[in-house]
Amino acid sequence: GAVVSQHPSWVICKSGTSVKIECRSLDFQATTMFWYRQFPKQSLMLMATSNEGSKATYEQGVEKDKFLINHASLTLSTLTVTSAHPEDSSFYICSARDRPGTSHEQFFGPGTRLTVL
Amino acid sequence: GDSVTQMEGPVTLSEEAFLTINCTYTATGYPSLFWYVQYPGEGLQLLLKATKADDKGSNKGFEATYRKETTSFHLEKGSVQVSDSAVYFCALSQYNTDKLIFGTGTRLQVFP
Numbered sequence: 001g002a003v004v005s006q007h008p009s010w011v012i013c014k015s016g017t018s019v020k021i022e023c024r025s026l027d028f029q030a031t032t033m034f035w036y037r038q039f040p041k042q043s044l045m046l047m048a049t050s051n052e053g054s055k056a057t058y059e060q061g062v063e064k065d066k067f068l069i070n071h072a073s074l075t076l077s078t079l080t081v082t083s084a085h086p087e088d089s090s091f092y093i094c095s096a097r098d099r100p101g102t103s104h105e106q107f108f109g110p111g112t113r114l115t116v117l
Numbered sequence: 118g119d120s121v122t123q124m125e126g127p128v129t130l131s132e133e134a135f136l137t138i139n140c141t142y143t144a145t146g147y148p149s150l151f152w153y154v155q156y157p158g159e160g161l162q163l164l165l166k167a168t169k170a171d172d173k174g175s176n177k178g179f180e181a182t183y184r185k186e187t188t189s190f191h192l193e194k195g196s197v198q199v200s201d202s203a204v205y206f207c208a209l210s211q212y213n214t215d216k217l218i219f220g221t222g223t224r225l226q227v228f229p
Contacts, residue, residue, distance in 0.1 A: 043219040095160075
């Protein structure tokens, strides 16, 4: 099946620094990638949807200047958490879809745990 | 808005026991329903899905039936194995949208 990787799997940073998380589709071209955030014992919440070569679409309440998303190629999307603060500590998960349509199947990465001190 | 509610875990079972993980939803119209599974250290994987009322999704011995009258999509398996230990997520998606709405996940632990 389709494989999606994330890097790093975990990261610890100081408050005020920026952190970049990569999401790669390893064996398919991902026209659309999604970024989710998951708090302990809570659902995955969609943060934004990105289509290759265009600006990301952010969900209501997600600060686009805080969470910068770049989808510059068909196999790579990045999420940069700018000026991170302890409240940004969370589990970030990406997913990718290989072609538009109504099948809804998304292939998920293993997630990145961010801890901001 | 649309939402998914699933039972809290962990669910702890002995091998070969019967499994039920409850999932109910609130949504307008006729959403598609999904079960995803996350094995330790891996990403979520689609386990099964159903796109209309009374459809039954099945895969790897797991089944779930789309019950519109009770707005439910309970996951069942007749005989669980240790290898089924994972976190299971129920989710819905409205027609022709990309957005998946997830439940909180239920951890299943199966002991030999």
